[in-house]
Amino acid sequence: MTDIATRQHWMAVLARATQGEIDALLQQAGPLPTHELLKAPETGTVMVEGRAGGAGRRFNLGEATVTRCVVRLEGGAMGFSYALGRDGRKARLAAVTDALLQSEIETGPLRRGVFALAQKQQAARELASRKAAATKVDFFTLVRGG
Amino acid sequence: MYVAVKGGEAAILATHDLVAEARRGDENVPELGVAQIREQMGLACGRVMNEGSLYDPDLAALALKQAQGDAIEAAFLMRAYRTTLPRFGSSEPLDTAKMSIRRRVSATYKDLPGGQVLGPTYDYTHRLFDFTLMDQAAPAESPARPATQPLDASMPRVPDILGAEGLMEEEAPPAGDPRPFDLTREPVTFPADRDVRLQAMARGDEGFMLGLGYSVQRGYGNSHPFVGEVRVGEVAVEYVPEELGFAVDLGDVTLTECQMVNQFAGSKEVPPQFTRGYGLSFGHSERKAMSMSLVDRALKAREFGEAATYPAQQDEFVLYHSDNVEAAGFVEHLKLPHYVDFQGELELIRRIRKEREQRLADQQSEALPEAAE
Numbered sequence: 200m201t202d203i204a205t206r207q208h209w210m211a212v213l214a215r216a217t218q219g220e221i222d223a224l225l226q227q228a229g230p231l232p233t234h235e236l237l238k239a240p241e242t243g244t245v246m247v248e249g250r251a252g253g254a255g256r257r258f259n260l261g262e263a264t265v266t267r268c269v270v271r272l273e274g275g276a277m278g279f280s281y282a283l284g285r286d287g288r289k290a291r292l293a294a295v296t297d298a299l300l301q302s303e304i305e306t307g308p309l310r311r312g313v314f315a316l317a318q319k320q321q322a323a324r325e326l327a328s329r330k331a332a333a334t335k336v337d338f339f340t341l342v343r344g345g
Numbered sequence: 346m347y348v349a350v351k352g353g354e355a356a357i358l359a360t361h362d363l364v365a366e367a368r369r370g371d372e373n374v375p376e377l378g379v380a381q382i383r384e385q386m387g388l389a390c391g392r393v394m395n396e397g398s399l400y401d402p403d404l405a406a407l408a409l410k411q412a413q414g415d416a417i418e419a420a421f422l423m424r425a426y427r428t429t430l431p432r433f434g435s436s437e438p439l440d441t442a443k444m445s446i447r448r449r450v451s452a453t454y455k456d457l458p459g460g461q462v463l464g465p466t467y468d469y470t471h472r473l474f475d476f477t478l479m480d481q482a483a484p485a486e487s488p489a490r491p492a493t494q495p496l497d498a499s500m501p502r503v504p505d506i507l508g509a510e511g512l513m514e515e516e517a518p519p520a521g522d523p524r525p526f527d528l529t530r531e532p533v534t535f536p537a538d539r540d541v542r543l544q545a546m547a548r549g550d551e552g553f554m555l556g557l558g559y560s561v562q563r564g565y566g567n568s569h570p571f572v573g574e575v576r577v578g579e580v581a582v583e584y585v586p587e588e589l590g591f592a593v594d595l596g597d598v599t600l601t602e603c604q605m606v607n608q609f610a611g612s613k614e615v616p617p618q619f620t621r622g623y624g625l626s627f628g629h630s631e632r633k634a635m636s637m638s639l640v641d642r643a644l645k646a647r648e649f650g651e652a653a654t655y656p657a658q659q660d661e662f663v664l665y666h667s668d669n670v671e672a673a674g675f676v677e678h679l680k681l682p683h684y685v686d687f688q689g690e691l692e693l694i695r696r697i698r699k700e701r702e703q704r705l706a707d708q709q710s711e712a713l714p715e716a717a718e
Binding site: 203246254262269 | 431432436528
């Protein structure tokens, strides 16, 4: 049984992955297993909350589109997917991946695939941060007069 | 009496075809792809997501394409689509302190932890046309050169720095951290609380909020603010599905946050402190977030015992007029048929004029005999 933090991590990585990336990930692990759709891919919204001043009273900023899917594998493992956007196919593939990951050993192909995706996402974040860092102001003081 | 008139159906169908043709423009010019709008008109998409009150960059781009670039019409499409979707629930409150920063500037502190990060901004451009864009001569490779080191992993929000010294109005959740009011589900009553005001302003028209914010600065409201901080970047949205019982990270949304620092307020219990105005919006939308934070502070007039003399200080005025989909609906409904109403007005004015003529004629005939005496 995986701990919640580990599962939260791979769900976060899958939420940020594209349909193509998850498809490729699953193919590394073999043919798509037969699965039952407990909740077919469904697009709805989640109301996004903010806090006044960043830390104060909660308020509703606006909604975001979210697609969810719940599957059950033949062995009984249940997989979930919740992610921003409206990609139903991605939701289904991510839910199957979530179900498979729960019984996979740490050195399994899906775990390694998720790790590679996480690294790719982290690299993209770091590159964006380095590009922003290039625009950081480097103040210097001009001494005028005597 | 209400008289239904039929007969416009064929004309309406024809106008659908004609507007499709107008939208497409010259067929010798390649058609715009939705992805092109999403990637290359990102600021317009941000505005549509804010005023449509729905975060979905693809849909915002589609809305802009379908509406021929009309931002309010596009927001209307977003609002209409939203009503067809089930709502799964509410997210955990966003934590903007954990934002992946792309831009972050402060007008109050030069040397603040994390630094001044200009990011992608038009602020320091010369507003001269770049005619190379006319020729689609964008370089194949991005000219942006990354620094060797990324930014600090976390940057404190500027008001929190002042808050640590006790110089800033405290911003803490009320007891029990209550669920926010949702104006899309319940009717708004006045005086409106801060959560209602912030929600209304977040979906409010950028131009209207800008005008109100500007009015506050020009003297129609007591405000002498500094930009404590503007930050732009990506923040994770977390949601706890009931069936899982733990928070699921749904992915990132791009946000703009503005913290405005205003002059002092104090009381017998509290020594003088800076007061705050807050703005938060989807996408990179600084003008919107800044305007919102100016008006947020102005709307706190009642809380600080200030006279609410000007429009930006009056919640009923601001909240009832900031929604551009509602405003456009009411203004533009005037062009729809009012044949019967107008017929009534026509009859009324004819009767009034007739009565006036009669009255004048009566007065004249009464006056005539006197003149003859």
